[in-house]
Amino acid sequence: EAGVTQSPTHLIKTRGQQATLRCSPISGHTSVYWYQQALGLGLQFLLWYDEGEERNRGNFPPRFSGRQFPNYSSELNVNALELEDSALYLCASSVRDEGFAEAFFGQGTRLTVV
Amino acid sequence: DAKTTQPPSMDCAEGRAANLPCNHSTISGNEYVYWYRQIHSQGPQYIIHGLKNNETNEMASLIITEDRKSSTLILPHATLRDTAVYYCIVRVSRGSNYKLTFGKGTLLTVNP
Secondary structure, eight states: OOOOEEEOSEEEEOTTOOEEEEEEOOTTOOEEEEEEEOTTSOOEEEEEEETTEEEEEOSOOTTEEEEEOTTSOEEEEEOSOOGGGOEEEEEEEEOOOSSOOOOEEOOOEEEEEO | OOOOBOOSEEEEETTSOEEEEEEOTTOOTTOEEEEEEEOTTSOOEEEEEESSSOEEOSSOEEEEOTTSSEEEEEETTOOGGGOEEEEEEEEOSSGGGOSOOOOOOEEEEEEO
16 A cells, blocks of 8 residues: 655755645545654644645645645745755645544655755 | 653663653543653654543553543553653544644653
8 A cells, every 4th residue: 555655755945935745645645644744853743634625734824825626735935935844844634533543644855846 | 632741751661661751640531541662763652541440452551540630551561662752642533623732741761
């Protein structure tokens, strides 16, 4: 079974540009989570999508946005890039049931803003 | 989600058991305890979770105290490949908090 896949693995952008990161969840998973991990820091929750809708959002400015497509894949868009946006961006997927669910993470996209 | 407290770092000898503690004294009755680990620059990996009872799987054991205010993740025979940051997380399973909130975790270093 294929795991969570993210693309691209590395992305280099200049300040002020826009970045688009993509995530394909595990088949059957409807929830997608996005996290940012800056160098030396912990994982910061960005966004949660389920069934095509944004369900929750972390403490990030509006220039961080995204969407989830009908096939449950997801995009994270970062507009007006700043140097401090350089980080590993991780996507996770899970089944959204009423009990519990472990989230499976992809290997991340390393975004470098120069 | 309830706040968790973990030691920033621990060492363990290869082949010995690694016992990683986590304090979650404000845990609510409907919150589960999850453990993940992150090997350098990789995505976090799910290890185990539990609600009240102790749990065991092929990777680890999870011991939750009777009052649920703390737990211990046990890696029975640590190997060098177990060197990673281990995150203890408590979370509800529904509603607007249906997400994982990661703290700073414990850096476990397994020494030869």
